């Protein structure tokens with residue numbers, strides 16, 4: 343068995359940023375393991391613009407954003423194996439992977455887990471009807487079109503208003519397909535506002551809110567679908583059914599962290615994100631195993647993935663180089679009911695005050711809110727934020743947060759009117 | 760009469776209100792510029808792919824500048840007419856000054 347200082351699982355934007363950051367913070371023995379034949383991850387199929395405005399202050403396409411990181415990686419002596427799939431990780435940080443050379447194991451001092459996310463499929467959302475050809479997840483259709491140059495259909499309907507579906511609505515329209523509409527079961531869209539504007543409104547594609555696909559027709563090949571409005575309990579309303587003839591149905595019904603390997607290693611899971619439970623340093627419940635990017639929680643912005651992953655890389659380096667002081671207090675991070683999740687879930691305080699970055703999502707649209715951090719005794723921090731929506735992750739950077747004299751911190755979002 | 764548009768410059772998606780000469784609701788200079796343009800001559804960047812000859816692969820491309828929104832489909836037609844050979848440099852120009860709009864079609868990825 344080979345020994346390595348740092349092994350990074352996944353060579354997408356999260357893996358690349360953590361590798362570069364760990365290197366710049368003093369670790370030279372780094373290996374990235376990537377399942378695909380190239381680095382860059384999901385960015386390679388996201389050929390549309392909209393990346394890097396925060397990080398590079400210019401608007402890049404996905405491949406361009408990846409290119410910048412890969413160039414940085416190549417300036418450093420960071421090793422990577424392509425076409426290499428990690429098949430298990432143990433709590434002793436032993437990694438088993440498989441590639442052309444066979445099955446191999448490595449013992450790492452630290453691991454950054456950056457394996458990205460998966461798309462929800464029909465099984466998980468249970469659309470009734472037959473299972474004909476012509477039903478795809480939006481990301482798979484995107485991969486076929488943008489990597490392999492294959493358009494999956496000509497008359498398209500989209501279920502779910504997630505960003506990938508919206509981006510694909512525009513992309514397929516430009517390639518000559520007719521996109522007949524998008525149904526979203528919730529009363530609000532799950533995609534970014536700008537994507538509704540430039541991907542649907544620009545092409546007069548209707549967005550139907552509180553509406554869903556209730557039937558699928560066609561035996562071998564998709565022939566059409568039935569859509570219906572839903573009530574406030576998300577149940578279809580009788581009498582609102584409408585038939586739509588189409589050859590393709592794209593599912594854009596959400597993403598979830600591809601976290602099974604860490605779960606099997608024994609890392610505790612955050613029930614709300616389905617990713618690992620981490621502290622403020624993005625360290626899981628197993629010391630020396632870090633998690634970042636979409637495998638930790640699904641991000642809408644790659645810029646935030648890069649930022650989070652730079653922290654993961656630095657923290658892994660500090661751990662490997664023995665630069666960390668002892669934990670002086672452990673705190674649990676809780677949240678109010680209108681918050682969907684917050685990261686970190688716990689804080690392992692190594693000094694009395696620390697700068698802490700919180701990432702969270704709200705559960706419903708809120709025009710204006712007070713964001714408060716408090717412990718059982720007092721308010722520690724507060725600010726006002728406008729236009730909070732579930733589809734956009736909120737990042738809160740709190741300087742010098744007091745971390746002693748309490749065992750928990752509560753994040754509250756209070757609606758102001 | 761006022762009109763509301765969603766800014767598409769960045770993922771913040773500000774709601775910008777345009778009331779005659781009055782533009783409000785933007786939160787950066789780019790948003791202001793976008794709103795003004797959107798009112799008089801809306802523009803979009805077009806991204807697509809081009810077949811790499813002799814392979815099963817496609818190369819992602821973009822227009823080097825935003826082009827008038829109503830020309831998007833015509834630009835797509837031009838993009839679909841060309842193929843390209845390996846090796847392809849990052850930001851290599853594939854077609855110059857497409858439809859005389861002042862923008863080039865450039866590769867957004869390298870292929871060795």
Ligand SMILES: Cc1cc2nc3c(=O)[nH]c(=O)nc-3n(C[C@H](O)[C@H](O)[C@H](O)COP(=O)(O)OP(=O)(O)OC[C@H]3O[C@@H](n4cnc5c(N)ncnc54)[C@H](O)[C@@H]3O)c2cc1C
Nearest residue numbers: 352354355356377383384392427428457458635636643644
């Ligand atoms: C379709 C889509 C559109 C988006 N649009 C935008 C946008 O317009 N603007 C924006 O800023 N952001 C956008 N994002 C968000 C952003 O691009 C992603 O959140 C980010 O790139 C994810 O990076 P990642 O490294 O966490 O995951 P990924 O890019 O998925 O990387 C994970 C990598 O891990 C590898 N891997 C997985 N399992 C294993 C294993 N067992 N062994 C080895 N390797 C493994 C995978 O092959 C992959 O390369 C979009 C995301 C998607 C999915």
